[in-house]
Structures are given as C-alpha cells and as structure tokens.
Amino acid sequence: MIITIxxxxxxxxxxxxxxxxxxxxxTLDEFKFFLNLIEGDKDLKSFLNLxxxxxxxxxxxxxxxxxxxxxxxxxxxLVLKNKRxxxxxxxxxxxxxxxxxxxxxxxxxxITALPLTGNQLFVVNRAIAKYLNADVRLENKVDPSIIGGIxxxxxxxxxxxxxxxxxxxxxxxxxKNQK
Amino acid sequence: xxxxxNEISTILKKQIEKYQISTEFEEVGEIIQVGDGIAxxxxxxxxxxxxxxxxxxxxxxxxxxxxEDNVGxxxxxxxxxxxxxxxxxxxxxxxxxxxxxxxxxxVVNPLGQPLDGKGPIHAKHFSPIERKALGVVYRQPVKEPLxxxxxxxxxxxxxxxxxxxxxxxxxxxxxxxxxxDTILNQKGQGVFCIYVAIGQKGSTISKVVRTFEDYGAMExxxxxxxxxxxxxxxSYIAPYSGAAMGEYFRDNKMHALAVYDDLSKHAWxxxxxxxxxxxxxxxxxxxxxxxxxHSRLLERAAKLSxxxxxGSLTALPIVETQAGDYSAYIPTNVISITDGQIYLEPDLFYxxxxxxxxxxxxxxRVGGNAQIKAMKQVxxxxxxxxxxxxxxxxxxxxxxxxxxxxxxxLTRGQKMVEILKQDQNKTLPVEKQVAIIFLGTLGYLDDVxxxxxxRLEQEFYQFMDTKYPHILKGIIEKKELDQDLEAGLNxxxxxxxxxxxx
Numbered sequence: 062m063i064i065t066i067x068x069x070x071x072x073x074x075x076x077x078x079x080x081x082x083x084x085x086x087x088t089l090d091e092f093k094f095f096l097n098l099i100e101g102d103k104d105l106k107s108f109l110n111l112x113x114x115x116x117x118x119x120x121x122x123x124x125x126x127x128x129x130x131x132x133x134x135x136x137x138x139l140v141l142k143n144k145r146x147x148x149x150x151x152x153x154x155x156x157x158x159x160x161x162x163x164x165x166x167x168x169x170x171x172i173t174a175l176p177l178t179g180n181q182l183f184v185v186n187r188a189i190a191k192y193l194n195a196d197v198r199l200e201n202k203v204d205p206s207i208i209g210g211i212x213x214x215x216x217x218x219x220x221x222x223x224x225x226x227x228x229x230x231x232x233x234x235x236x237k238n239q240k
Numbered sequence: 241x242x243x244x245x246n247e248i249s250t251i252l253k254k255q256i257e258k259y260q261i262s263t264e265f266e267e268v269g270e271i272i273q274v275g276d277g278i279a280x281x282x283x284x285x286x287x288x289x290x291x292x293x294x295x296x297x298x299x300x301x302x303x304x305x306x307x308e309d310n311v312g313x314x315x316x317x318x319x320x321x322x323x324x325x326x327x328x329x330x331x332x333x334x335x336x337x338x339x340x341x342x343x344x345x346x347v348v349n350p351l352g353q354p355l356d357g358k359g360p361i362h363a364k365h366f367s368p369i370e371r372k373a374l375g376v377v378y379r380q381p382v383k384e385p386l387x388x389x390x391x392x393x394x395x396x397x398x399x400x401x402x403x404x405x406x407x408x409x410x411x412x413x414x415x416x417x418x419x420x421d422t423i424l425n426q427k428g429q430g431v432f433c434i435y436v437a438i439g440q441k442g443s444t445i446s447k448v449v450r451t452f453e454d455y456g457a458m459e460x461x462x463x464x465x466x467x468x469x470x471x472x473x474x475s476y477i478a479p480y481s482g483a484a485m486g487e488y489f490r491d492n493k494m495h496a497l498a499v500y501d502d503l504s505k506h507a508w509x510x511x512x513x514x515x516x517x518x519x520x521x522x523x524x525x526x527x528x529x530x531x532x533x534h535s536r537l538l539e540r541a542a543k544l545s546x547x548x549x550x551g552s553l554t555a556l557p558i559v560e561t562q563a564g565d566y567s568a569y570i571p572t573n574v575i576s577i578t579d580g581q582i583y584l585e586p587d588l589f590y591x592x593x594x595x596x597x598x599x600x601x602x603x604x605r606v607g608g609n610a611q612i613k614a615m616k617q618v619x620x621x622x623x624x625x626x627x628x629x630x631x632x633x634x635x636x637x638x639x640x641x642x643x644x645x646x647x648x649x650l651t652r653g654q655k656m657v658e659i660l661k662q663d664q665n666k667t668l669p670v671e672k673q674v675a676i677i678f679l680g681t682l683g684y685l686d687d688v689x690x691x692x693x694x695r696l697e698q699e700f701y702q703f704m705d706t707k708y709p710h711i712l713k714g715i716i717e718k719k720e721l722d723q724d725l726e727a728g729l730n731x732x733x734x735x736x737x738x739x740x741x742x
Binding site: 063064065066069214215217218219220221222226227230231233234235238 | 252269282283309329
C-alpha cells in the first residue's frame with residue numbers, strides 16, 4: 062500500500078510516544094483492535110468521517126476508554142481533529158513497519174498461485190528468516206496470474222521466482238539470441 | 241530457402257538448455273500514475289537521478305524527479321499496457337546507447353534500436369547518453385577546416401572541425417539543406433556524420449535518408465530519428481544519444497559531425513516533459529534549466545588535444561525561428577552557446593538567392609583558422625566586396641546617377657551574389673571554390689551580364705577540369721596561392737574569358 066508522507070508523520074509521532082512510555086506492542090494491539098472494530102461496523106466508520114467534533118469525542122470515549130490506553134485515544138482524537146482519518150490505514154501500515162523494524166522483524170508477503178499450507182508457510186518463513194537474519198512475519202496472498210512458483214515481496218524489494226516471470230525471461234532470452 | 245521445422249525445434253532446444261534460472265532480490269516500486277509519456281512511482285527509495293528503471297512489458301524509463309514520496313520518470317516506450325500498481329524495477333544502470341562503426345549506414349531511434357529493417361545492430365561498444373563534456377586541458381583550438389561544400393559558407397563563414405556552428409532561420413528556407421549538403425560533402429573526407437532528426441515529419445526524414453542514399457552518404461552516416469508522433473521523452477534524449485555516438489569517433493582519433501535538426505523542437509519536447517513532471521515553468525513556460533539543456537549538449541563538441549589523438553566532434557545545431565524573430569528565448573540561448581551562426585533570410589530566399597545566407601550578420605567565431613590559406617587569400621577580397629555592395633545597395637535605389645566607382649562596386653557585388661548562389665545537393669570542392677571566387681574578385685566577370693553568370697560558372701569548372709587540372713591540384717596540395725599558382729590561375733582566367741567572349 063502507498064504510504065504518503067502525511068501518514069508517516071503521524072505514525073512516527075505515535076511510535077515515538079509509545080516508545081517513551083514503553084508500550085509499543087500494546088499500542089500496536091490497540092491499533093489492530095480499533096481497525097477491526099471499524100472494519101466490522103460500517104456505521105461507526107461513516108460516523109467517524111462526519112465533521113462533528115463534540116459528539117464524536119463523547120461517543121468515542123464511551124466506546125473506547127475502557128479498552129484502549131490514553132495515548133492511543135488521544136492519538137485518535139488528534140487524527141480526527143486534523144481531518145486525517147482517511148489516512149488511518151496508511152498510518153497503521155507505517156506504524157506496524159516501525160514496530161517491526163524495532164523488533165528486528167520484517168514483514169514479507171509470499172504471493173503464490175494457490176494458498177500455502179501451514180507446513181509450506183513455515184518452510185518459506187524459515188528460509189526468508191535465514192536469508193535476512195531477522196524474524197519474519199509472513200503473509201500469504203493468492204494470485205493465479207503468476208501461474209506457479211513463488212513471489213516474495215519485502216519492503217520495496219521483490220524476489221520473483223514465479224513461472225510467469227521465468228516464461229517472460231525465457232522469451233527475452235530467445236529473442237535476444239536469435240541470429 | 242527452405243526452413244525445416246525440425247531444425248527450428250533443435251535450435252530452440254539448444255537455446256532453452258543454455259537458459260539458466262537465476263533469481264535475485266530486486267528493488268521495486270509501483271506505478272501511482274502513468275500517462276503522457278511520464279510515470280510517477282511509489283517506492284524505489286534508493287533510485288538515483290537519471291537511473292534507468294524497468295517497467296513491465298519491456299518498457300524502460302529514466303528517473304528524473306526524486307521527490308519526497310514519489311519518483312517522476314519519463315518513459316521510452318508505449319504506456320498503453322502500463323497501469324496503476326504495476327511493479328517498476330531498478331536496474332542500477334544509467335541509460336546507454338550502442339555506439340561505433342556498426343551504426344554507420346543505419347537509421348535508429350534514440351535508444352539505438354534499428355528502424356530501417358536491416359536487422360539487429362551488433363554493436364561492440366555502449367556509451368551513456370549523458371556524459372560530462374571534456375575539460376579544458378583535453379582540448380585544443382579548432383584548426384582544421386570542415387568543408388561544407390557551400391561557397392558562401394566556406395569562403396566567409398568557415399567552419400572548423402570541433403566547432404559548433406548554429407544554423408538559424410524561419411521554416412522552409414533551407415536550414416536543413418545546409419546541414420544535409422554539409423553531410424553530402426564529407427564523402428571521402430574521413431568524417432563520420434550523425435544526423436539527428438528531432439520530432440520531424442516521417443515523410444521529411446525519409447526524404448533526407450533517400451538523399452543520403454542517392455549520394456552515397458549513408459556509407460559514413462548514421463541517422464537518429466524521432467518523428468512528431470513519438471513520445472516527447474524520445475525527442476528529449478535524441479540529441480544526447482547522437483552526441484554519444486559522435487563522441488565514440490571523437491575519442492577514437494576520428495572525426496565526426498553531428499547535426500541536430502532541430503533544437504527548437506527539442507526544447508519543446510523538454511518543456512512538455514518538465515511541465516508534466518511539475519517542474520516550475522519560467523519564461524515562455526520553458527523550465528529553468530533550458531539553457532543548461534542545450535549548453536551541456538553542445539559543449540560535448542570538441543577538438544581533442546594531440547595527446548588524446550586529436551579527434552573531433554563538430555556540431556551543427558539548427559534552430560527554427562518564428563517570423564524571423566532571432567531574439568526569442570531559444571534562439572538567443574543557442575546563439576550565445578555556439579561559436580557562430582549562419583542566418584538564413586526569407587527575403588533572400590524568395591528573391592532567388594539560395595542558399596539564402598545573410599552574410600552580413602552570419603559569423604564564425606573560429607574564423608580564418610578553419611580555412612586553407614588559399615581560401616583565406618581570395619575570401620578577404622570577397623568579404624570586402626560584399627560589404628561595400630550591401631552598403632551601396634539600399635542607397636543605390638534612390639539615385640539613378642552614380643559615379644563610376646560606385647557603379648563598379650555595385651556591379652561587382654551583383655556578380656559576387658550571383659557566384660555565391662548554389663543549387664541544393666550540389667556541393668563544390670574547395671579548389672574550385674577558390675578558383676571561381678578568384679575569377680570574381682579580380683573583376684573578370686564585371687562585363688558579363690548577370691543572367692549569364694550561372695552558365696558561365698559551370699563552363700568555367702569544366703574548362704578548369706580539362707585544361708588546367710594541375711592548378712586545381714596545386715591548390716589542394718599547397719593549400720595556398722603562391723606566386724606561381726596565382727600567376728597560373730590568372731592566365732587560366734584570362735584564357736577562359738578570352739574564349740568565352742568569342
């Protein structure tokens with residue numbers, strides 16, 4: 062997902078505060094919990110996008126105060142006040158990336174033509190972890206257009222061992238070598 | 241030739257066996273937006289300025305704008321199949337084009353891909369399209385002439401090897417013709433030519449290539465072309481790849497001539513790219529670095545020092561003016577960069593003086609160093625005659641009565657103008673130029689009616705070829721008119737004029 066610089070600034074601020082308070086993992090969990098909440102409830106999501114500060118604050122506080130920390134709650138209010146709520150997913154992505162790199166962990170996406178089984182996931186995970194010398198958080202995405210093999214995407218890098226890519230390269234190889 | 245299907249399978253089998261799989265981690269970004277020959281890319285955080293990047297479907301691009309959260313690229317290929325979210329790979333290389341003798345005789349696009357249907361180009365050398373121009377210590381002053389074969393230029397606005405001479409004028413009055421004739425005249429001179437057509441009509445380019453073929457000029461010429469319907473980034477890099485191809489010859493102790501036809505279209509292409517990349521517009525909406533765009537291109541023309549082999553790259557940029565406006569932005573820029581300019585004048589052109597060179601305001605800042613001595617000797621007098629003629633010409637329109645000297649100067653001028661006329665694609669070797677100018681400046685033609693001069697000129701060349709070839713040969717060998725030669729030439733002229741009157 063594309064992360065704009067606006068989102069990065071919010072994520073950075075949240076991360077640094079969480080780090081000061083030593084609540085990094087907790088904040089990430091709260092963030093995840095909150096996103097799940099609004100994803101599961103379309104009405105809540107559209108309500109938060111309404112431009113009504115006073116009411117919103119009250120309701121949010123009733124809804125969340127028992128469940129999230131003051132830090133995250135304040136962060137949320139600030140995002141709403143500055144009318145950046147539409148960036149909330151980007152902020153989450155960037156925040157997650159910061160937490161990952163803080164924990165020497167890397168997020169990787171394995172794209173395959175068919176879903177990987179649990180054992181396959183484990184093997185791929187271990188291989189990448191060994192290559193990068195870091196913990197790996199592996200996600201599996203399915204994309205039939207790669208035909209076969211595997212494509213691994215890390216932050217800004219790609220390891221393309223798909224059949225589609227091999228065919229493509231073979232095509233160029235054959236064209237180049239014709240006399 | 242019969243092709244056996246079995247054979248093909250065998251070849252393919254062999255090739256596929258040779259094919260090896262190797263997969264590496266690659267840095268990728270994704271397209272945010274694509275269109276109008278540019279793309280914006282998210283990611284590619286480590287990409288360098290002017291780095292080549294690879295899009296899907298074999299399209300390449302060049303990173304021009306490195307911004308805080310995106311990269312602006314120009315595309316060298318069709319954007320038709322590219323869409324938002326497509327991966328874009330870094331290549332870690334800068335843009336390169338094939339260079340060398342393999343390109344001679346070929347018509348290619350600015351990426352060095354053949355467009356003439358004569359098969360692939362197996363070039364041994366590649367060169368980055370953007371190279372830093374050479375420093376001062378690697379150069380030497382221009383000293384050898386680059387003969388254009390055009391009397392008016394070789395005599396009064398001489399061009400030397402390594403010089404940058406601008407050809408400037410309105411459309412359709414013979415800008416390209418001068419450059420093309422110059423290329424035609426390089427036959428057998430050991431000068432490789434590169435003709436860069438920027439954003440021109442396809443029909444025009446094909447006509448030019450046909451001319452080159454007809455006169456045997458493709459044996460030493462490479463044509464780089466972008467047509468008007470090519471994407472602007474292609475037109476933008478065209479002169480740079482032309483310069484890269486020329487530099488190969490320059491750096492390998494050879495001589496090259498690069499014609500950029502024309503730089504106003506190049507500036508337009510760059511303006512389009514810049515505006516689409518959201519660089520701030522300046523005067524006439526050109527970006528701020530439009531001067532640098534042309535100066536860094538033309539600065540690559542050079543005469544190398546003897547330690548480096550003494551090769552040269554001459555540049556003949558062409559700039560098209562609108563309604564004779566030489567003080568527009570791009571013309572003034574390029575005028576200030578080049579070592580002189582050849583002005584073409586519509587009034588002269590439509591008045592029948594072709595090439596329509598306005599010798600009054602055309603200059604070559606390299607000057608006499610780029611002429612053989614014999615030419616210098618005769619051209620001094622010619623320049624003087626022409627200057628006097630121009631001064632009197634307007635004045636003479638008012639008074640019918642003139643004293644004899646004025647009258648004489650006027651007729652001399654008319655005859656010289658007549659002599660300097662020259663047909664398209666009919667270049668003239670320097671020794672004949674010297675001879676005809678000698679004939680004119682010494683006043684042998686003063687009594688010949690103006691209408692007769694063109695015919696007389698042709699007869700004079702034939703006469704010299706048949707009766708006095710040793711004098712023409714002498715001029716080439718000695719390169720100067722010593723007493724013997726001068727006397728010989730004089731008597732040849734007398735002989736010819738005597739025969740002519742009869």
